[in-house]
Amino acid sequence: MTLAAVVLELALVVATMLAVATLVVVGPRPVATALSDFRWRLRACLLPLAALAVVLLLRWATVDVVVRLEREVVGTPVTSYLFEFERLVFPEYPVAALQSFQTPEVTAYFVFVYIYGYAFLLLFPFIAYFALEEMEELSTLIVAFAVNYGVGLVCYVLFLSMGPRNLEPTLFEGLLYDAFPQSRTLTNQVNQNTNVFPSLHSSLSMTVFFIAWQTREKYPLWVPISGVLAISVVVSTMYLGIHWFLDVVAGTALAAASVYVARNYTIESAVGGIRGYLDGRLGRNGRPDRD
Amino acid sequence: MDEGAPSATRRGALAGAGSAIATALAGCSERLWSRAGTAGSEQIELTIKTVPADDDLAAAKIVSQFRENLRDAGIGVTHEPVPEADLYRDVLLDEEYDVFVARHPGIEEYDALRGLLHSEFVNEQGWQNPFHFSDVLADDYLDRQRRETGEQRRETIAELLEYLGDTVPYTTIGFPIEIAGHRAGIDARRTLSCPGDYFDLLCREPADGPRDGPLEVGVYGDRLGQRLNPLVVDRNRIDGLLGLLYEPLVRRVETGPSREETRVDDENGDDTGAGSQPNWSDSGTETETETETERVPWLAEEVSWDERGTGSEPRLRADVTLREGLEWHDGEPLEADDVVFTYRFLADTSMGAVDGGVPAPRYRSQGTVVETVDRLDDRTVRFSFGETSRPVATTAFSIPILPAHVWRDRTELVADQRTEALTTDNEEPVGSGPFEITDITIDRIELEPVEDHVFREPDDRPEFLEGFSQYSGISFRIDPNVGTMMDSLLDGEIDVTGDGIPPEDIGRFTDAEDVSTVTGQADSFYMIGYNHHHPELGNPRFRQIVSRLVDREHIALDLFNGFAEPATSLGSLVGLSDDEFGPNGRSGEGTGDQSQDANEDEDENEDGDENEDEADGIKITDFPGTDGEIDVELVRSLFRDAGYRYADGELLE
Structure with missing residues (x-):
């Protein structure tokens, strides 16, 4: 299957899931209202959107530089530490333990969750929070995503690591690419196999879940759905042999931190803070004559 | 200080106490000094570098066995997977490694050992002595064989191999048997590992007649079209591609009937069931049906x-x-x-x-x-x-x-x-071959014919190229992993797989109706390389034991499902795969027991030598354990005999 075919299939499945969830969780009326006055809504979260766009663009544009920087200059190999940690701390390797429950049905479920469930989980909150009366939640979501991607990018440059399936094919199976090799056509476009620590699958999914919990009064139904999906995604990254236990732990911690940051700081305040700091510096050192 | 001089008794008591303290301090200080002056013995530590399973599943599996055995032997092991191109840079250019496990492209002629091992190359890059091995005796053999011919050279090589069997500069695990799949209508006789294999296939008419279109070849991997520089080692590559563009004066090709394993070619897919294994082990006849290596004047x-x-x-x-x-x-x-x-x-x-x-x-x-x-x-x-x-x-x-x-x-x-x-990526290679690169994208590399090339004229080209070319060009389709490449063949999007497939997946092809497989023994081999600058790896006795900690037979049978030939003879332990010194070679004395029955001409004298070899107690191919797992006590006794000691199960420096 070509890339286009894989993407088309993904788009169709995820669009269906989004449509159903929108009808059930949000309801048609709020969506219609939100669409009718989308201008102020967009304007309200323009800055966070711009920040996310910058991070994503940076990630996309620097991929070649980052790969060389990581592999040839600054990257510290950490795979063996992740592996040793599991060997010394647990009676059995967590990934191997999960894979011992392997059946074709379980594998199919986790492959579905890892690809389609994950895409749905990341996209649905955009619709749901867009349909709210205020754009605060949407801004939080977008800032949290930007923090996730930004920190992830830095970690991927600093830590050169590979997943369980790549280190140890005799202990851990690469279930995703065995069961569904075409998925690599997709993941190759967005990732390298040395981007393992932390797990962005885990961090973004848990971010969605944490924010869902904070907005439980507005969308009570979304809490259990996102909870089950997010935890399934987290488990799937290990079950499919892609991430280590510590990747997932780090991903979850990153999720908590990014939600905290997004709750307590806005892009405006961050920009204001930086401007204030620069003004202070320049005022004192750069332009002493004016005083 | 005489004021209030202490009484005799007090003085005596003080003196006694003083001397007692001094004595105690003296005894104690010796201990303290010697502890402070010498660092404690520490556990021997090794970092093994290899490629991730994405790049080479077999190498990753070999390392996992090797790693566990080293750990059981009391060595502190760090297993560091490195993407293929980076591994080559670490090992072959920067020489930053302790131990590496990788696939060597193969030894074309005995003289290639000179490149691998001669001390004149110790500071050079590439496969030129990446081990820092320097040994005047080995240098002497390597220099001599270069000048000698015939029987004299054979003897020098045999002596060299015996010497290398003791010094173990690196070790070979085995020679993989490559498996390729092709559509039923394509007359593929061997796997595509070098340019000669491509030419061989291009000259064979497909079932539906000469094609006015390219041969579609499937490969898999990352960044395959990015570096097209034939002089560098640190790149991801398609085997044979640059060889099709840049031509030598004389090309080494394989000719004649294809190998015995191509029996799968007779299109009644039944006798190629998933469980079938190549029968290299009951040697004897098939070596005669093997292809001949020939040197064809090219440019x-x-x-x-x-x-x-x-x-x-x-x-x-x-x-x-x-x-x-x-x-x-x-x-x-x-x-x-x-x-x-x-x-x-x-x-x-x-x-x-x-x-x-x-x-x-x-x-x-x-x-x-x-x-x-x-x-x-x-x-x-x-x-x-x-x-x-x-x-x-x-x-x-x-x-x-x-x-x-x-x-x-x-x-x-x-x-x-x-x-x-x-350092250049050589993005637009200007070669001289009958095909030129016209397009490179992330998932395709297109080679189109050079119309007025001399090999297009039937009269002017080598006999080897008779029938060239049944296809207009070559189109490489790059899939992200081996599974998608196999899908592409099953879906009919490619004619033949250029990269090999894992032995455990062969069933997917043999079960399919219109797909067949070919297998072929490539020259390449899996090796363990040692950095002789590492304090322990500089010691040949240490290397001898470490080289025994992989179960070659078990790896060939279990990890390769039989699609590999384990290194058994002295020659194959340094990567020679020829009929003379290779795994089933005539001169494989003293190691494998396979070749001995087949060799009728072994005389009493040689048998005597063999017993002597065994008396030395060093047989790299003797695995101290069973089924890939070492016998811990036995291995510890080996290390102790070599002068090492243990504390708390850790092997000490």
């Missing part, structure tokens, strides 16, 4: 040898005449100057600007047999080889020729020991 029309030197001072010379009408892909003529340039450039890519030169990391040992290379006229080049014998000198002609007008400007030094020629 050269003729090579005329001159061995006239005087008896005491032999001088070997060869005059090479180029074919008429050779051209580069950009239309420039390919002349003697290009040939002369290539040999001089490979020896020093800075062309004299750097003291000592910056040799290219590839084609190095073949290049060093050429003493001088000079242009006689536009189409003739004279090589002189000094004392080198003819079989060794011939290997120099398999170096690909580069266009002088393109590479001449790449001599500038851009980093330590790297000229531009060794």
